[in-house]
Amino acid sequence: MFKIPLSEADITNKEIKAVLNVLKTKRLSLGPELEKFEKISAKLAGVKYAIAVNSGTSALHLIVRALGIGQGDEVITTPFSFISSSNCVVYEGAKPVFVEIDEKTLCIDVSKIEEKITNKTKAILAVDLFSYPADWDELNKIAKKYKLFLIEDSAEAFGSEYKGKKCGSFGDAAIFAFYPNKQLTTGEGGIILTNNKEIADFCRSSANQGRKIEGSKWLEHIRLGYNYRLDEMSCAMGAVQMERSKEIISKRRKVAELYNKKLKDIKDLEIPYAVGDVKLGWFVYTVKLADKFAGEKRDKIISEMGKKGIACRDYFQPIHTQPFYKEGFGYKEGDFPITEDTSRRNLALPFFSDLKENQINYIVSNLKNILEKGL
Ligand SMILES: *Cc1c(COP(=O)(O)O)cnc(C)c1O
Numbered sequence: 548m549f550k551i552p553l554s555e556a557d558i559t560n561k562e563i564k565a566v567l568n569v570l571k572t573k574r575l576s577l578g579p580e581l582e583k584f585e586k587i588s589a590k591l592a593g594v595k596y597a598i599a600v601n602s603g604t605s606a607l608h609l610i611v612r613a614l615g616i617g618q619g620d621e622v623i624t625t626p627f628s629f630i631s632s633s634n635c636v637v638y639e640g641a642k643p644v645f646v647e648i649d650e651k652t653l654c655i656d657v658s659k660i661e662e663k664i665t666n667k668t669k670a671i672l673a674v675d676l677f678s679y680p681a682d683w684d685e686l687n688k689i690a691k692k693y694k695l696f697l698i699e700d701s702a703e704a705f706g707s708e709y710k711g712k713k714c715g716s717f718g719d720a721a722i723f724a725f726y727p728n729k730q731l732t733t734g735e736g737g738i739i740l741t742n743n744k745e746i747a748d749f750c751r752s753s754a755n756q757g758r759k760i761e762g763s764k765w766l767e768h769i770r771l772g773y774n775y776r777l778d779e780m781s782c783a784m785g786a787v788q789m790e791r792s793k794e795i796i797s798k799r800r801k802v803a804e805l806y807n808k809k810l811k812d813i814k815d816l817e818i819p820y821a822v823g824d825v826k827l828g829w830f831v832y833t834v835k836l837a838d839k840f841a842g843e844k845r846d847k848i849i850s851e852m853g854k855k856g857i858a859c860r861d862y863f864q865p866i867h868t869q870p871f872y873k874e875g876f877g878y879k880e881g882d883f884p885i886t887e888d889t890s891r892r893n894l895a896l897p898f899f900s901d902l903k904e905n906q907i908n909y910i911v912s913n914l915k916n917i918l919e920k921g922l
Contacts, residue, residue, distance in 0.1 A: 548855065548856050549856050549857070549906055549909050551856060551857050551897045551902075551910065552897060552899075553859065553860055554727070554831075555901065555902075557788075557791075557795050557798070557899065557901060559791070561787045561790075562783075565580075565783040565784060565787045568783065569779045569780050569783045572779075575778055575780065576776060576778050577755075577776065578779045579779075580779040580782035580783040580786060581599055583782070583783075584599055584738075584782040584783070584786040585597040587786055587789040587790065589740065592713055592715035592740045593712070593715075594715070594716050595741070595744075596739075596743075596746075596747035597739065598738065598747060598751045598754060599737075599777040600736070600737050600738065600750075600777055601735055601737070601775050601777050602724065602735055602775075603631065603722055603724025603725070603736075604724075605737055606722035606723075606737035606739045607631060607635035607700060608639075609749075609754060609773075610635075610722065611636060611639050611641070612639060612749070612753060613720070613746045613750050613753070614669070614670060614696045615669075616636065616639055617640050617641055618641065619640075620641040620642070620669040620670075621641065621642045621644045621667040621669065622636045622643055622644065622669060622670045622671070622672050623644050623660055623663055623664070623668060623670070624643050624644070624655070624671070624673070625645065625648055625654065625886075626645040626646075626866045626878075626882075626883050626886045627648045627865060627866075627883075627886040627890065628863060628866060629702070629703075630869065631702075632672060633866045633872075635672075637875070641669070642876060643866075643872075644663050645867050645883060647659050647883045647884075647886060648885055648889065649885075650885050651820045652676070652682075653677060653679060654673065654674065654675065654679060654680070655671075655673050655686075657682045657686060657689065660686075660689055661689060668693065669695065670696035670697065671686060671690055671696075671697050672698040672700060673698070674702075675699065675700070675703060675704030675714050677819065677830055677862075678703050678704045678706070678707045678714075678730075678829055678830045679704075679707070679819075679825065680707050680709035680714050680825050681699070681709075683709050683710075683717045683718075684710070696718075697719055698720060698721070699714070699715065699718040699720070699721035700721075701717075701721045701722060701723055701740075702723060702724035702737070703724075703828075704830070705792070705796075706730055706792065706795075706796035706826075706827075708825060709825055710824045711824075714828070719741065719743055719746060720739055720740065720741040721739075721740045722737055722738065723737065724737045725785060728830075728831075730799060730829065730830060731785070732785075733781035733782070733784050733785040733788070734781050735781065736777050736781050748760055752769065752772060753770065754775040754776055755772060755774075755776055756774055757771055795900050796828050798900035798901070799898075799900050800829060802829070802900065802902045803819070803821075803827070803829045803832055803898075805904060806832055806896065807819075809907060809911045810914075813915055814918070814919075815836060815839070815918050816914075816918065817835040819834070831895050832895065833893050834893075834894050834896065835889070835893060835894075836893075836894055836918075838892065841891040844922050845861060845891065845892065845893075847922050848917055848918075848922065849861065849894070851917050852910075852913060852917070855909075855913045857897060858897055859895060859896055860894075861893060861894065861895070862893050862895040865886045865887055865890050867879075867886075896910055897910060
């Protein structure tokens, strides 16, 4: 029997060497590795500025602050995402206003945004969900028409492209995240990407306790700042991951293709939607189960797969149904039926760049057995 994790970082001797080298230099923060990591990240995303921070969540938080979003403001976003794409708005006292998702792409449904815009709306924060790019052309049009800021949460979309343009380059500012289950990892870590110097400078200063970008005395703080710095070990690892990113993304694409091929004819499940003028960087691999396997049945499948040594997961629980969103903003079950239905039917299978074909065969045959046998 195999024991297959849900995700696994792709670490080689190059990353190990890079981290050890940093330890030998004894320069552990704010050093050359930070500069190197930021430079290569900006280049690969195709933007002018990159500011590395200690998580994707920190990156989102600083962008929200940089845009001056706060008390009394509203930000339009998706309820189908990891919690931090919406928490970052709540941190600053603004209200996340959710818009239903598109059934196929699972990203925000751009046709339903305008009806939610009020005179309090300050920004749209769209997420490239499960690596599938949001509809950036339409989002840009709407943002322009109503003079709104546009934020790209590309935490899950390193390596993805929308109409030939790289994810991480859309909107006023974007982020990548580097938690170990993402395409590239630094352990913990995230990065802000932008072409706007003001946003870049504000974020760099805020991440480093509000110090001036240059020429600040160590204990001089010109604005309210945070310690969101990313250390040199993480940056060294991140730079190597960026250098290897082509290889890593191409391995992930191959794994996804194998899954697609082996799963596409199985009854009662849909393989991930990857249609359109897009390329995916493949963050996770999730299938959509038929209605008769939704909810508790899906959870039972997860536990049955677990008994076979295969780690699966539901992905995501809608943000508007999280207890503190219900209490704080009056959202409730039933508000976003497509999001809720997707959440009940989605099943994430083990997915990482070194997943082997015999492991995929084992996962697919076990899943097929469970679906055919019924629960
Ligand atoms: C992972 C993720 C984040 C945040 O990443 P952390 O580094 O864990 O803070 C934000 N948004 C989305 C959509 C994510 O998947």
